[in-house]
Amino acid sequence: MALQDAWSEALTALKEQASEASFEGWVKSAFPLRMQGSTAVIGANSGFAKHWIEKKHADAIRQLLSQSLGFEIKLKVEIVERKEPLLLDEKLPVKPNPQTNLSDESIFQPLNPKYSFDNFVVGPTNRLAHACAAAVADEPSRTYNPLFLYGGAGLGKTHLMHAVGLNAVQANPDFRVVYVSGEQFTYHYVTSLREHRTAEVRRRYRSVDLWLVDDIQFLTGKERTEEEFFHTFNAIYETGKQIVLTSDRPPRDLELDSRLRSRFECGMLADISPPDLETRMAILQSKARTGCVALSDEVILYIARLITSNIRQLEGALIKLHAYASLMDAEVTPSLAEKVLGEYYTDNAPPVIDVAKIVGEVSDRFGIDPSEIKGKCRGKEIVASRQLAMYLARTLTETSLPAIGKAFGGKDHSTVLHACRKIEERLGRDRVFAAQVEEISRRLQHER
Template sequence: MGKTAESVWKNCLNFVEDNIQEQAFKTWFIPIQPVKLNENVLTIQVPSKFFYEWLEEHYIKLLKISLQKELGKEAKLVYSIVMDQKYSGKEAYTVKIPSSNKEKMLPQEVDAPMPIDSKKVKNPFIIPGLQKIKIDSQLNTGYNFHNFIEGETNRLARSAGKAVAKRPGGTSFNPLFIYGGVGLGKTHLAHAIGLEAKENHPDKTVLYVSTEKFTQQFIEAVRNNNRNDFIHFYQMIDILIMDDVQFLSGKKATQDVFFHIFNHLHQRGNQIILTSDKPPVDIQDMEQRLISRFKWGLSADLQAPDYDTRLSILNYKIEKDGIEMPEDVLDYIAKSIKTNVRELEGSLNSIIAQATLNKKEITLELTQKTLSNFINNTRKEISIDYIQRTVCDYFKIPIDEIQSKTRKRDVVQARQLAMYFAKKFTKASLSSIGSQIGNRDHATVLHACKTVKNLSETDKVFRGYVEELSRKISVE
């Protein structure tokens, strides 16, 4: 029996799986489907243009080796890319891209924006009375890629940011939507992308603006009857970085004006970078048309740094400041402060200040004493994994059962309780909870929480489950 696309791709996957981490294999290779085999040319279908670019950037050598093992040295790989529907009235379409040919056959955009005469547009960042020819990027040079320490929990966002800085508007990461909790580096990364993009492309106009500032400028423009000038100014920007877009929630007029600015920039191929404390799907009181546009490109989250990253951050900071610190002290800080980068750096500064003011050496004893109040008063972080295990132990159900697709009543009940407690005890988004508990969507999590609440009010036995599990989870 001759080779088929399925058999060739299966053998390629076996080779790839042996050479990369399990999570990476599941993320980047399981979704791929073999399409056809024509002599030494294998066509595979990937879910998006983002997938294609990521594979070419990170796994092309591995793919080449695996394919040549199957089809010989003349082997070629062709990508069939299913693009998402972006504009209403346009059909979803497929493009085919040979890996040897980087030219991407994409459809022509319609209704190209009219050019804007920049000399006639008022700059909302100029202080009245002061003349300024160029637009100030509003970037903080202290927030750069050099001091943004890479780790497992921020690698995707950082890599995507690097790609955007290298080719703004030229990747499928448009918009690049960066989200995460307080103090995890969203603003830092946004500035770093802007600074590097400015360095790589000095001819492009880069602008960083907080959503609060954007809203204030818009209100001022409406008050002064300069709404069109305000819109035209932002439509001239080549790389727009907007921080904390969740603050657009409830501001209908500001959302409307940003919608038009976003469309104009995106159609011109200009780069948009957005940050938020939650993923697009969890932003409340936001127009659906904006939410859908936020999801056009790549949504990358920043999570609390793991131990190795925390240690790297501490080492970088003391080296930069020229401070010597024992390894056991750094280890203690890294293991004790797990919440975010801001609190990690704040703890280090407190220890240095205590040692300096009291003219003492930095020792483990001094560190423990300095951090004792903070650690004792900070509630230990409860993870979604811990919650799942506690619920499964309580009901004597294997954890892989609630991760499965089974609809058995006892398993469904345990899964719903795990989702309920994950929402109650963690700061994770609904979509993040769903992805970690059975790979469900945010709507399923919302339904689970409502079900648990309703049953607690009507079923005494079930209410007992909830109360007992709540005590078990909250007492670590």
């Protein structure tokens, strides 16, 4: 039985044995990596998750995997930076053998079905890369060959690469697709030299229809591996087969042989930059929906403003927040998000702005009790302060109109809209008032 199948069986059993919070927060997010002889290596997304699994679930996991695999195994948990797992669906020998068998098809990693075009969120910073990948997937070897995707870590390059392969195999099940990282290519080449099997490995690599090579920058500084890669690239390209590569930088910045760089540059180059705010929010909504995590618009906005670098960090933040809320049986609110995530991303953590904070700031500025602002009193100054608080809630938060109305004594959305219009009209004619509102907004957006 394959390790992945054994892990799936173990998860089913663990779901019944472990508490819901522990399973959803830590066990479910773990994933099988590989077999090392008789040791099953499991990946965890953080040091805390590793510690939790080892402390609470290691014995049960070891027992369940041993039962499924048919022999006694040891268990090892490794911390793996958050990146959707690429599962090694290797067939295990009856008697565990610690040596890699280069004649086994499992030396190539299978495509990850989670990385499809359907769940890839397109935005301004990745639109070109997505369009190129989709074109290659529809007609391999006819457009953009090779396709070279580049950008920082965790921006979706691997996702698009797998989507190309999955699409090609779905259209033609006999299509021979090989996905490999630069590190794996190096390992396969070095191992083939040691075992005197270079001819066999070359044949395996060069008889493909679609070659997907991830993190090509790993070849830098490995002259003999570069040479082998160069000849493999040419062999595949000259037979009219499609090649897709990814890197953390464009070809011109790779410290590789000039012949390789020129080969990469003869195709289509497409960069992926960090997603903008709207795309980050869409990604979080998609991930939350897929993981059945209930997040308000305010929480999504907070996380999207907090984390601007890459998608992997967005996913990691979502996991941390969901796990904490599950373990503590707490509702996921903007304040909770700030408490849980602020310590991880202190450099760019924005202040949490909610209705309560807005009411407090307006109350301090105009000397009116917060209960009166949120109540039903019709005094002129109180109504004006209430309308301003409604206006700020609409402009500075993602709170819906009905939710804003509910927070202010159960008003309906039309009342909130009326309040916003009144404030906008006053801002246009009253400069002193406009300055006061600007000061309140500035304090809300910069004070923690």
